[in-house]
Amino acid sequence: MKQTETSLQKAQTQSKESENSCQQYLEAFIAGYNNRTKISKQIAQTYRPVLADPRVSEGFNLPFKEMCYPIVGKRSQGSRIWDIDGNEYIDLMMGFGVNLFGHNPPFIKAALAEQLEQGIQLGPQSEFAGEVAELICQLTGMERVAFSNTGTEAVMTAIRLARTATGRNKIALFSGSYHGHFDGTLVKAQTGDGNPRGVAIAPGIPPNIVEDVLVLDYGNPQSLEVIEAHRQELAAILVVPVQTMRPDLQPKMFLQQLRQLTKESGITLIFDEMVIGFRIHPGGAQAWFDVEADIATYGKIVGGGMPIGVIAGKALYMDAIDGGMWNYGDLSYPEAKTTFFAGTFCKHPLAIAASRAVVKHLKTQGPALQQQLNQRTSQFVAALNAYFEEDEVPIRMANFGSLFGPATLGHSGLAGNSAVSQSINLLRYHLMYRGVLLLGGGGYLSTAHTNEDIDCIIQAVKDSVAELRSAGFLPPLSSNSSNASSKINHSK
Numbered sequence: 001m002k003q004t005e006t007s008l009q010k011a012q013t014q015s016k017e018s019e020n021s022c023q024q025y026l027e028a029f030i031a032g033y034n035n036r037t038k039i040s041k042q043i044a045q046t047y048r049p050v051l052a053d054p055r056v057s058e059g060f061n062l063p064f065k066e067m068c069y070p071i072v073g074k075r076s077q078g079s080r081i082w083d084i085d086g087n088e089y090i091d092l093m094m095g096f097g098v099n100l101f102g103h104n105p106p107f108i109k110a111a112l113a114e115q116l117e118q119g120i121q122l123g124p125q126s127e128f129a130g131e132v133a134e135l136i137c138q139l140t141g142m143e144r145v146a147f148s149n150t151g152t153e154a155v156m157t158a159i160r161l162a163r164t165a166t167g168r169n170k171i172a173l174f175s176g177s178y179h180g181h182f183d184g185t186l187v188k189a190q191t192g193d194g195n196p197r198g199v200a201i202a203p204g205i206p207p208n209i210v211e212d213v214l215v216l217d218y219g220n221p222q223s224l225e226v227i228e229a230h231r232q233e234l235a236a237i238l239v240v241p242v243q244t245m246r247p248d249l250q251p252k253m254f255l256q257q258l259r260q261l262t263k264e265s266g267i268t269l270i271f272d273e274m275v276i277g278f279r280i281h282p283g284g285a286q287a288w289f290d291v292e293a294d295i296a297t298y299g300k301i302v303g304g305g306m307p308i309g310v311i312a313g314k315a316l317y318m319d320a321i322d323g324g325m326w327n328y329g330d331l332s333y334p335e336a337k338t339t340f341f342a343g344t345f346c347k348h349p350l351a352i353a354a355s356r357a358v359v360k361h362l363k364t365q366g367p368a369l370q371q372q373l374n375q376r377t378s379q380f381v382a383a384l385n386a387y388f389e390e391d392e393v394p395i396r397m398a399n400f401g402s403l404f405g406p407a408t409l410g411h412s413g414l415a416g417n418s419a420v421s422q423s424i425n426l427l428r429y430h431l432m433y434r435g436v437l438l439l440g441g442g443g444y445l446s447t448a449h450t451n452e453d454i455d456c457i458i459q460a461v462k463d464s465v466a467e468l469r470s471a472g473f474l475p476p477l478s479s480n481s482s483n484a485s486s487k488i489n490h491s492k
Helices: 002-036 038-047 064-065 105-118 129-140 149-166 221-230 254-267 284-289 316-320 349-365 368-390 419-433 453-471
Strands: 075-079 081-085 088-091 144-148 170-174 188-189 198-200 215-216 234-239 268-272 295-298 309-313 393-398 402-409
Touching: 002 038, 002 419, 064 419, 088 105, 088 453, 105 144, 105 349, 129 144, 129 284, 129 295, 129 309, 129 349, 144 149, 149 170, 149 234, 149 268, 149 295, 149 309, 170 221, 188 215, 198 215, 215 221, 221 254, 234 254, 234 393, 254 268, 254 284, 268 284, 284 295, 309 316, 349 368, 368 393, 368 402, 368 453, 419 453
Parallel strands: 170 215, 170 234, 234 268, 268 295
Antiparallel strands: 075 081, 081 088, 144 309, 188 198, 295 309, 393 402
């Protein structure tokens, strides 16, 4: 009995020493990180009383409180960003998916400079709006296009057009999808009762705004049964074909079955392609999955860094914006029933100029641009996963084209280990300290990223994992494991 107590006391002492060691390491790392990014931290603190900014407190974690501030960018070029402290980063955030061609690409910069010389005329029709609409129709196979200022506005408009065309009110969307900050899509599934009707995800959203929204499980055949049961009520199904938080979920058959069901039921199929539109393929997710949506919304890439939203769709729906086709010199007139759509900055000359440069570039380059970038991203993710597997790191990555992120946490029960989850969160700070700017646990590759960039990223991951393991934040390697750090060849 006494021997057992002695062993227990010894284990408790070792555990306490380990905790103290981890805490000392963490304090030292935080001090180093703060020193490296001190002006960014100072700006966050200085302007907190007047600047209400959700990104400042995003992912707040009490143990890492002193590192919870956004890096302030100073300049950017290609695959790199320099912060206000003078630090250089390989950027994987890429404007939250905007910068397919890297930062400040010459062809977009030239288009913006040319338009600035001409002026920023709001009120008259933008000179190139029609041309850009025509080019988008050519790339996506859609019939008509309208422009808004943001992705949120584009999705909101798409839903309004679907309700106008169908005369129905109810819509369905899927858990895990994000459709902007419009009240009518800020919905989550009710838990516990199997009811597909959703509830608001945050305070300030009136319950009646979301009472006509069904929230379904994406990729689950049972969701098709729910849609079938409500087929006479549904105006639209709103779907992000591949969700940014679940890049490994790419349900092609489900999407094709969904298309067939909605077509038979007179339900509008809306593809929200804010992130993956023009990234996975020039024709977007529609071309990739061989599914023809009724309406698709775009943003990010197509704006070339300028704020924009695009609603593209069949004339049956888009005619509700302006009454449809008519001609001069005859008795025709805008006959279609219209709904309300407006915005001071829609078709902003700078946004249209940048978009024109982007879509012309995409058309000239053809599918090879995306194919090559998709392949390089798959090789990058495969190299990371090979390292994680051999070095027993409880992370696995997945990608959809040049979008990549965590596929799953954990093997051997590590997924539920809060200490490991915290260590993985800490990994992001280590990578930022080593000059790799991430979006959460993943990000985007651009055509500006080089093989040398990819080599640097993978080496930064290896060095960060080794440091976290040495400090006790990750489990030690098992005796039968060989360290993969020296074995993986990730050169392309």
